[in-house]
Amino acid sequence: MNDVQGDIPASVLEVLRCVQEREQEYVDRLIDYVSRPSVSASGEGVVDVAHYIRDRMRDIGLDTELVPTAGAPMVFGQRTGAAGPTLLLYGHYDVQPADFKDGWTSDPFKPVIRDGRIYARGAADNKGQHFAQLLAIEAFLACHGQLPCNVKVLLDGEEEIGSPQMPAFVEEHGDLLRADLVVISDGPVDPSGRPMISLGVRGALGFELRATGANADLHSGHWGGVAPDPVWDLVQLLATMKDIRGHVTIDGFYDDVQPLTPAGHAALDKLEIDVTAMKRDLEFDELAEPRDRSVAERRVVWPTLTVNGLHAGYDGPGLKSALPRQAVAKCDIRLVEAQRADDIFAKVRAHVQQHAPHITVERLGGSMEPSRTPIDSPYVEPVRRAIVAAQGQEPVLWPGIGGSLPLYVFTRTLGVPTIQVPCGNADQSQHGPDENLTLAWFMAGIRTTVTLLAELGQHEDTCSGPGRE
Ligand SMILES: [Zn+2]
Known part of the structure; x- marks a missing residue:
């Protein structure tokens, strides 16, 4: 005892x-x-x-x-x-x-x-x-x-x-x-x-972005720069969703994020998160953005947008000079209080509508608040x-x-x-x-x-x- x-x-x-x-x-x-x-x-x-x-x-x-x-x-x-x-x-x-x-x-x-x-x-x-x-x-x-x-x-x-x-x-x-x-x-x-x-x-919300071009993969010499290029379309859309400082740029994304109280921050500060050990164990050199927020804050009380999967075209040995017919990104957002999954998904949809209306967006799986x-x-x-x-x-x-x-x-x-x-x-x-x-x-x-x-x-x-x- x-x-x-x-x-x-x-x-x-x-x-x-x-x-x-x-x-x-x-x-x-x-x-x-x-x-x-x-x-x-x-x-x-x-x-x-x-x-x-x-x-x-x-x-x-x-x-x-x-x-x-x-x-x-x-x-x-x-x-x-x-x-x-x-x-x-x-x-x-x-x-x-x-x-x-x-x-x-x-x-x-x-x-x-x-x-x-x-x-x-x-x-x-x-x-x-x-x-x-x-x-x-x-x-x-x-x-x-x-x-x-x-x-x-x-x-x-x-x-x-x-x-x-x-x-x-x-x-x-x-x-x-x-x-x-x-x-x-x-x-x-x-x-x-x-x-x-x-x-x-944190809550969770998943969705898929799908860009389509021609009805088949095409010869990139004959068609590159002429036929629609779903991979570039998708990558450019993704680039409008998060900037290089790690800030999610979907309109209204952070509107409902409820700041922690001073007592909450004090508790976060007390957590002993060993960043050096983390880097060593996972073999990476630098933390991702946003670096102006502590690791504890980012893990616990800050929302994220992650690209879980990105699929398009050829990835076998050597090169295949083709223009793929479609590109797909699977993404998830971790939500924090008081964001709501339905509201954030509506904002994602509006963002896609505005920046790349020809790319489809579909909600995946059950979300959690x-x-x-x-x-x-x-x-x-x-x-x-x-x-x-x-x-x-x-x-x-x-x-x-x-x-x-x-x-x-x-x-x-x-x-x-x-x-x-x-x-x-x-x-x-x-x-x-x-x-x-x-x-x-x-x-x-x-x-x-x-x-x-x-x-x-x-x-x-x-x-x-x-x-x-
Ligand atoms: Zn279990």
């Missing part, structure tokens, strides 16, 4: 002691859970595991239900009636596909423990992490017969395929999901190995204290992360602050072969939820529903 437990009330220490004594039993139960495939990409085992975890949630004392959706069922459980705020825990019971042949040392669905780690698909992402939260609830109820605050648990069965049901589900079940705080424990902690808190994600919980949310401090109490270390505070997750369904649709508190080792090999969760992190996840429930129990705020700030 750790040296800061002097601050922890005796009633909470009692729960932590219970947890410590039951480590072996907890590990055995996690092994049972992760030995059951629930692969959303193929559907294998998903419904069985939904029933399985629903039953386990009922065993520990939650009122549970399986809520049907157009896809995999949502598993929901709650224990309300306590004073104090309502905590909504979100996780997912589905996993990425896994095959022994992909380079696993042991069968991905026959969990084994090696060197203090449990190796199995889903061990870290996300079964091990939400199971730890459920065990904390169980331990609290076993010791005291009640929880210090209200708890709801929502487990998604399709997170690994982009949570297609979540936006509509959250829209429809606002009352069921009403809460004061959403906490998500998924993915790895800070690369340094220290615990972390993250307050947001950005999400940001303010750093001065009253819930950041209790979460921080809970981590320190359970883990004996200050968490690294990220105002957001560069990637995209559909957290906006909580922050925007429900209007509830949402905090990511990963409790999984940084080298968990999420989505890859030999996914693993250290037993130390599994236990830290349980302890952290115990101290979080206790901290929230001290918090006076109570749930006043959607729309609250």
Whole structure:
């Protein structure tokens, strides 16, 4: 345990002691859970595991239900009636596909423990992490017969395929999901190995630009400079979308970018991002533009436009003197608060209309809105204290992360602050072969939820529903 437990009330220490004594039993139960495939990409085992975890949630004392959706069922459980705020825990019971042949040392669905780690698909992402939260609830109820605050648990069965049901589900079940705080424990902690808190994600929007010329590739001697040249057309259009300083030049692109507060900037400045190591590991010499913004700012709170793919003409050996008939660019934009995908796509379309009306633009894939919980949310401090109490270390505070997750369904649709508190080792090999969760992190996840429930129990705020700030 750790040296800061002097601050922890005796009633909470009692729960932590219970947890410590039951480590072996907890590990055995996690092994049972992760030995059951629930692969959303193929559907294998998903419904069985939904029933399985629903039953386990009922065993520990939650009122549970399986809520049907157009896809995999949502598993929901709650224990309300306590004073104090309502905590909504979100996780997912589905996993990425896994095959022994992909380079696993042991069968991905026959969990084994090696060197203090449990190796199995889903061990870290996300079964091990939400199971730890459920065990904390169980331990609290076993010791005291009640929880210090209200708890709801929502487990998604399709997170690994982009949570297609979540936006509509959250829209429809606002009352069921009403809460004061959403906490998500998924993915790895800070690369340094220290615990972390993250307050947001960037959004994502994908699109394709397609320039067409003649109805076939043509001889560049006969037709170059005469027939339309889709490659130059496309390259010139792209050049109107971003300048050499890295500034996106689509009209209105930055209009809704919400600046960070001074506290947010202070948190960014504290992040230790080792640019020298980054350059060495990835073998590049210079950072891209915009160099007037820090790496942390660019990763977390600044939007980007990236050309993901550019395809045209011949790229085989030697030269082929032809004028290609078409050129295609696939692009993505990472959005930041308070940009909105529909609005930015309309601006992209207007830009293309203005600069190259003969080039088609098509939106690709499902977009995701950005999400940001303010750093001065009253819930950041209790979460921080809970981590320190359970883990004996200050968490690294990220105002957001560069990637995209559909957290906006909580922050925007429900209007509830949402905090990511990963409790999984940084080298968990999420989505890859030999996914693993250290037993130390599994236990830290349980302890952290115990101290979080206790901290929230001290918090006076109570749930006043959607729309609250
Ligand atoms: Zn995942």
